[in-house]
Amino acid sequence: MRKVLVVNGSPRGDRSHSRRLVQLFIDQWTAFNPKDIVHYREVGKGNLPHISEDWIAAAFTPPEDRTAEMKETLGLSDRLVDELLWADTIIAGVPMYNWSVPSSFKAYMDQVMRIGRTWKFESGKPDGVYVGLLENKEMYLVSARGDYGYEPNGHNAHMNFQSNYVKLVFGIMGVEDIREVVLENEEYGGEQFSHSIKKAEGRIQQLLSKRFKTLKEPLR
């Protein structure tokens, strides 16, 4: 029995392609692992607050010295971190907005990058060397992009401030086993986009097949 955390980062609802692919992934996953527990974390439509000056002061105060007010300030962040610590598997759907993640997903990342909970300095004080505290987790990242060519050596590779960034930060928190499913070409529509959808679905198929070996049926 695994614990699966689903983080939906799209501000869109039914029109979101990353959400649909994430759900396809989860449906297949649970079909093969019916006892797994799936927990959904809404980010894209969840209106998560930006971290504030008070939040920063509270997070960098040692837990034993925090006032009741500070603890309250960190309440949502603690809940989000608890979910990550709980999970064996993280599946995140994240569209590219203006070459980075949507501000809502950045707010999520700012909320979960917590000193002493998801990362620490190696020496115990600022030293530029980060040690991740999220252990033994695998992550699947479903990236949706309007344009194409953001993969390494692609013509837009230098503009990938989205999945490269997500991988960097989760890697720093200790999640180094990250596989990506990429959906691209959304803004072009038509056959170019249809082809990209098929490719993304095939990639999900391939990842699950590799993960569980027993997967024999096609996704649909």
Next chain:
Amino acid sequence: MRKVLVVNGSPRGDRSHSRRLVQLFIDQWTAFNPKDIVHYREVGKGNLPHISEDWIAAAFTPPEDRTAEMKETLGLSDRLVDELLWADTIIAGVPMYNWSVPSSFKAYMDQVMRIGRTWKFESGKPDGVYVGLLENKEMYLVSARGDYGYEPNGHNAHMNFQSNYVKLVFGIMGVEDIREVVLENEEYGGEQFSHSIKKAEGRIQQLLSKRFKTLKEPLR
């Protein structure tokens, strides 16, 4: 008489180093150009909302087809874009949060990347070629970072998802003349940080001196 837009991106108030440097910049600027008009846009503490599904639908609907509700949805975005169009000079203070911009500043960037107002597709439909619509503007970016080495060829260059990203997006909107003032080492404090403050102040001095030539007095 120039029009100067100051965008403060730090979630911190008085404790913000980027705010202090931005203000130093502005004080010097206006001392030499007393007739310039300065407009402040609060972003870091301004609690700007994340763009939503409705926002996206409204922004990508041609202006003449927008409903009253759509226009209202875009109200804040329109105001922020108007400020950018108004300005001759943009001075932005942006700290690095988790190797990128704070989510509040990302929300600002998502709000001002407006098709038909700050950028357009070259062919008039999605073609991957962006044409910036902000013309004849200069920008000064005050970047504050906890660590150091994020400049090109620095040991943390590959982790600069902050000023590299801001320059990319403003460049796409047509603001290509961007000079950076970098404050680093904040998390180390002590002499290392003091030295960095002096360096940043010297850089401001150098930029203004170059800009106005008449600047002879040191900053303080």
